[in-house]
Structure formats: structure tokens, C-alpha cells
Amino acid sequence: MSSNKAFKALADPTRREILGLLRKGEMTAGDLAERFAMTKPSMSHHFAVLKDADLVTSRRDGQQIWYGLNTTVVQDLMAWAMDLIGDNGLGAAKKRGGKERGGKEQ
Amino acid sequence: MSSNKAFKALADPTRREILGLLRKGEMTAGDLAERFAMTKPSMSHHFAVLKDADLVTSRRDGQQIWYGLNTTVVQDLMAWAMDLIGDNGLGAAKKRGGKERGGKEQ
DNA sequence: ATAATAATTAGGTATCTATCTAATTATACA
DNA sequence: TGTATAATTAGATAGATACCTAATTATTAT
Numbered sequence: 001m002s003s004n005k006a007f008k009a010l011a012d013p014t015r016r017e018i019l020g021l022l023r024k025g026e027m028t029a030g031d032l033a034e035r036f037a038m039t040k041p042s043m044s045h046h047f048a049v050l051k052d053a054d055l056v057t058s059r060r061d062g063q064q065i066w067y068g069l070n071t072t073v074v075q076d077l078m079a080w081a082m083d084l085i086g087d088n089g090l091g092a093a094k095k096r097g098g099k100e101r102g103g104k105e106q
Numbered sequence: 107m108s109s110n111k112a113f114k115a116l117a118d119p120t121r122r123e124i125l126g127l128l129r130k131g132e133m134t135a136g137d138l139a140e141r142f143a144m145t146k147p148s149m150s151h152h153f154a155v156l157k158d159a160d161l162v163t164s165r166r167d168g169q170q171i172w173y174g175l176n177t178t179v180v181q182d183l184m185a186w187a188m189d190l191i192g193d194n195g196l197g198a199a200k201k202r203g204g205k206e207r208g209g210k211e212q
Numbered sequence: 213a214t215a216a217t218a219a220t221t222a223g224g225t226a227t228c229t230a231t232c233t234a235a236t237t238a239t240a241c242a
Numbered sequence: 243t244g245t246a247t248a249a250t251t252a253g254a255t256a257g258a259t260a261c262c263t264a265a266t267t268a269t270t271a272t
Contacts, residue, residue: 004119011117012260013110019190029219042261044220049259063218063269071191078187084129085177085184118230135249148231150250155229169239169248 002080006073009053014038015046019055022069029065108186112179115159120144121152125161128175135171 009015018032033043047067050056057068115121124138139149153173156162163174 007119007122008117008259011114013113014260016113023190023192030217033219038260039262040219041221041263045260048220060219060268065219069190074187074190078184078191081180081184081187084125084175084180086129120230136247139249144230145232146249147233147251151230154250166238166249171249 002076003053003073005053006055006077009049009055010077012046012049015050015055018046018050018067019069019074022056022067026066026068029067032067108182109159109179111159112161112183115155115161116183118152118155121156121161124152124156124173125175125180128162128173132172132174135173138173 014036017036021027021032021035029044029047030040032047033040036043047056047058050067051058054073055070057070059066120142123142127133127138127141135150135153136146138153139146142149153162153164156173157164160179161176163176165172165174
């Protein structure tokens, strides 16, 4: 439910970048780590924070650990932001003229 | 554009609550402050962080300073979250209870 | 069992942050 | 001009955070 942990986890740019890399699918800790100019233990710390906030999933496969994006928490954050804005507020649409494709407005 | 400052500002629960109070319209620093169990200088600090992140507007009217929600930055955050998810997973976040359209078979 | 590889945990430190009290600035008004 | 009110700025501090190196755990292979 839009936890404080999730917001705190997102406050760090490295962690947001990690999430961005996971957008396309799972990656191992090592593959993720080597994309940053930071030691592996530091990266491991970031993984732990993301996991504690439930923003990522993880599973071991042999020697490797695969991390993946947990979209449900991100959706909760979006719901929070939407509630703040009031209505659809997404993009330029701004209600006006009505019915901008996409359907499914609750 | 989804600045680091905005994410850091949102990492604090007091500041998120302030934004929630501003959802309905502008409020003065004093009126906002008295809703929290915290000194006015501490609240002033939070206002400054929100303002620096462009999450709120402010204007002086006599002795008072009115703060208001700046929805455009919140919209940027929503766009960032949506990009992370890929599809426009809005419905799922809102309906809370449904399992429709989850995708992500894993 | 030993060695090699992948990843985390432990311990330390510099910096950042949220809070407080005290002092200051800005405005209004008698 | 004073004095009261609204709010911020200044300065201090406890706790959190993001790094690092060194040590440890888990797994695979020889």
C-alpha cells in the first residue's frame, strides 16, 4: 500500500536505475552490478533495500541470484500519485473532450 | 522531469502528508504546521524541501505564506512509474482486488 | 576436500537528514 | 515608533544512509 519503504527506496538514483534495467526482464546480481561504478557489496546493499521495499523479487538459480521487477508496488505508487492529482491527470489529456482511448476508467 | 529532488522529497512521510493536505487547495504555512506534532521551524524546513523539488508553489499574502500543490511534477513521477511498468497498468492499481489483466506470467 | 566463483554480511566512516531551540526577518496595526 | 504575529534562518545534534574493504556463505567443479 504505497509503503514508506518503497518511497525511501526510490529516493536513490542508483536504485531507480536498477529498476529501469529490470524493466525488460530479470537479471542476475552480477550482471546488474557490473553496470555501475560501485563495488559489489554496495550494489548488494541496494538490492536488499529494493527487496525489503518489495520493489523487486529474487530467486536463486545455482550460484546466481536473479532479480526481477515487482510491478504491483509501482502500481501502488502510481495510484497514490493519481489520488494526489485528483483525476486522470495523465499527460496532456486533462479531461477536456472526454474519452481518450485506453478505456477502462474504473 | 522526474528529478532526484522530487524523489528525495517524497521519501519523507510528513512531506507526503503535506501534499495530501494540499490536494484540496492552498493552505498557509501556519495552518499546515498546526496539523503536525512538530515545531514550526521543522515544518518550515519541509516546506523548503518541497519547494526546492518544485512539488509546491508558494506566495506571500500579507503576513502569511500560502502553499499549493504543483501537480505537474507529480505527473512526471507518474509518467516515470508508468514507463517502468510498460503498459498503462492504471486499472490494476486502482481496483485493488481484481486479478484481471495482470500479464506478467513468470 | 580444495579451489573457484557469485553473492552477501560485517564493520567502519563520511555525509546527509530530521528535529530541536534561539535568533532573525517581514508584515500589520495602534 | 513600538509591539504582536507569521514565518524563516541559524546552529546544534542524534540517527540514517551510502559508500568502502575484509570476511563469510553458498554453490559448482576438479
